[in-house]
Amino acid sequence: MLTRNLIIVTSYPMDEPVVRNRLMPLIDRAAVRGFRVRLVSSGTTTLDGDRPGFRHDRLGAVATPQRNFVRRAIEEWRAAKTILQSVHAAPEDIVLVTIPSMFLLFRAGLLSRVRKLLDVRDLTWEYLPDSQPLQRAAKLLFRRLAYGQFGSFDLISCTNERERAYLADKLRIAPSKIVLVPNGIAQSQFDLLAPNGIRHANALEVSYIGNVGVAQNLSTLLRAAQMLPGIRFNIVGGGTALAEVSMLKKSMGLSNVHMTGRIAWDEVRSIYNRTHILYAQLSANFEGAMPSKLYEYLSTGKYVVYGGGGEARKMLARFDNNVVINPDDPDALVQAIRDAARDGADRYLSLRNRRAIEADFIREHASDRLLDRMIERFGLVA
Numbered sequence: 001m002l003t004r005n006l007i008i009v010t011s012y013p014m015d016e017p018v019v020r021n022r023l024m025p026l027i028d029r030a031a032v033r034g035f036r037v038r039l040v041s042s043g044t045t046t047l048d049g050d051r052p053g054f055r056h057d058r059l060g061a062v063a064t065p066q067r068n069f070v071r072r073a074i075e076e077w078r079a080a081k082t083i084l085q086s087v088h089a090a091p092e093d094i095v096l097v098t099i100p101s102m103f104l105l106f107r108a109g110l111l112s113r114v115r116k117l118l119d120v121r122d123l124t125w126e127y128l129p130d131s132q133p134l135q136r137a138a139k140l141l142f143r144r145l146a147y148g149q150f151g152s153f154d155l156i157s158c159t160n161e162r163e164r165a166y167l168a169d170k171l172r173i174a175p176s177k178i179v180l181v182p183n184g185i186a187q188s189q190f191d192l193l194a195p196n197g198i199r200h201a202n203a204l205e206v207s208y209i210g211n212v213g214v215a216q217n218l219s220t221l222l223r224a225a226q227m228l229p230g231i232r233f234n235i236v237g238g239g240t241a242l243a244e245v246s247m248l249k250k251s252m253g254l255s256n257v258h259m260t261g262r263i264a265w266d267e268v269r270s271i272y273n274r275t276h277i278l279y280a281q282l283s284a285n286f287e288g289a290m291p292s293k294l295y296e297y298l299s300t301g302k303y304v305v306y307g308g309g310g311e312a313r314k315m316l317a318r319f320d321n322n323v324v325i326n327p328d329d330p331d332a333l334v335q336a337i338r339d340a341a342r343d344g345a346d347r348y349l350s351l352r353n354r355r356a357i358e359a360d361f362i363r364e365h366a367s368d369r370l371l372d373r374m375i376e377r378f379g380l381v382a
Contacts, residue, residue, distance in 0.1 A: 004035045004380060005093040011076070011083050011101040013043020014056075017237075017262075018211060018292060022121060023098065025186055025363035026370065027054065033371055040087055042079065059083060069135065076103040084110040091115075094378065097153075100124050106145040108152060115378055118153040119181070120163055127215075127286050147171060155377055157181040157370050160290040162311040179373045183292035184361035185299055189265075193299045195349045196273060204341060205232045206305075207275040209268060210293040212239035215286040220307065221279060222249055223330035225257045228337060236271055238262035272300055276346035277337060281307035283327050290315065298322075299357050301349035305336045321350035 008027065012019040023039070028051070030037050036053040047056050059082065080103035089095050094115045099105050100122035108116065125142035128135040150156065150171050157179040158164050164180055167173045185193075208221055218235060222245070225233040233254075235245065238261050249257050260267070272278075278297040282289055287310030294312060297304045304322035306312060313324050323340070325332040340346045374380070 005038070005090070006030050006035045007038045007040060007087055007089055007093055007095045009040045009083060009087060009095060009097045009104065011042055011079055011104050013045055014039075014041055014047055015043060015045040018121075019098075021186065021292065021363070022119075022183060026096075026367040027051070029364055029367040030371060033368075035371075040083060042083065057086065059086060069138070073103075073138070076101060077107070080104045080107045081110065084108070087111065089114040094374065102142055102146065105149050106142070108149045116153045117155045117157065117374065118150070120156060120158045120167075121183070122159075122289055123163060123166060126166075126288055129285055153177075155179060155370075155373060159183050159292075160311045160315070162288055162290075179370050181366045181370050182361050183290065183295060184363045184366055185292075185295045185357065186363045189296065190299050190354075190358060190362060192265075192269060193272060193296065195301045195351070195354070203230070203232055204277070204337075204346060205234065205275050206277045206279055206337060207234040207236060207271055208279050209234075209236040209271065209296070210280065210291070212237050212242045212245055214241055215282050215289070216241070217281060217283045217328055218245045219248055220281060220328050220330050220333060222252060222254060222257060224333040224337070225254050226252055227330065227334050229256055231256060231337065233257045234271055234275070235259045236263065236268060272302075275300075275302065277303050277305055277340055279305045279307075279333070281327050282310075282312065284309070287311075287327075295357060295361050298350075298353045301351060301354050303340050303345045303348065305333065305340070307333060319350070319353045319356060321345065321348060321353060 008023060010019060014020050027037050027039065031051050031054055038055045038057065040057045042059050044058055044060060084107055087095060089111065091113050095111055096117040096119055097104050097108060098119035098121060102124050125139055125146060128139040130136045150173060155177055156167060156173060158167060159182055164178055167178050168175060208218060212218060212235065221233060233256060235257065246259055249259065280291055280293055280297065282291055287308055290311045298319055306316060306322065306324050307327040316322050316324055323336050325336050
């Protein structure tokens with residue numbers, strides 16, 4: 001039997017929910033299926049729980065400036081080198097590099113003479129705006145660096161059909177090397193989000209639950225809240241734009257917007273239970289991304305308002321009890337909320353949406369598909 005050592009490499013800390021949610025089902029399923037798993041990440045957070053054959057190597061916090069584009073790129077380039085050089089993989093090991101940190105991809109050549117998989121969670125270089133000369137030049141450079149590395153991987157997983165088309169059509173990667181692994185939702189979270197009804201006596205509540213970053217542009221939600229003073233709005237989560245959104249809320253004097261920061265899952269679940277309308281958004285520059293939070297939203301059966309386009313718009317067309325509006329448009333958001341309240345959509349729970357999520361978007365099932373392809377690709381004993 002060939003060695004089953006799987007090394008997972010990320011430059012993000014495991015206290016980032018989107019990173020942890022992506023990797024934990026894969027780690028757990030790999031362990032169940034007889035792999036010895038080593039996780040290499042930045043940060044100081046150690047994964048909870050005892051897992052036979054599992055090891056977590058942490059490289060400490062990697063400080064990256066959040067606003068200065070050039071300095072951040074330099075820091076991430078250096079951090080990627082540090083992380084990849086710490087892997088020390090043997091030729092028989094399998095190394096899975098997971099991005100959205102594009103710099104891990106650019107520097108993947110440091111992993112020589114090993115079997116490699118690339119997990120694409122975001123094509124982040126494609127989101128750089130063409131309107132800014134420096135970022136457009138960087139986009140073209142990063143695209144060339146990425147193209148030069150994709151071919152060195154034995155398998156590539158991606159999260160949605162747009163990414164799969166990018167890999168197959170632009171990069172000419174053989175379909176046999178591409179595995180679709182949607183972000184989805186873990187089975188345990190899905191079970192906990194089972195509908196328990198809506199408390200009709202409560203005043204209408206609209207909640208955003210997720211990452212508070214530049215891509216989400218939550219100023220749109222704040223401006224809608226300003227026009228709807230009788231509705232309670234919740235912003236739940238942390239991120240690089242949290243302080244900026246908090247300052248804007250304060251400057252606008254919005255007493256009907258409640259920001260929690262990052263909180264424990266039990267508290268998040270409580271907010272889900274009392275919420276009537278769930279809101280998410282990705283600005284136009286990021287329309288190629290698929291917000292994983294939408295899978296969580298749909299698992300509640302509650303009404304979803306999404307501001308955005310691209311792959312997320314296509315995905316939501318498969319589901320009911322939602323509306324898609326143009327991003328960054330407070331007036332459209334206000335109208336969508338008013339329409340939902342008028343039509344009673346905020347009081348309806350869609351069991352059809354839950355069934356569709358359970359059938360196609362449970363993370364553990366997607367992880368098993370990736371492991372199946374990996375076992376087949378490398379001739380491991382099933």
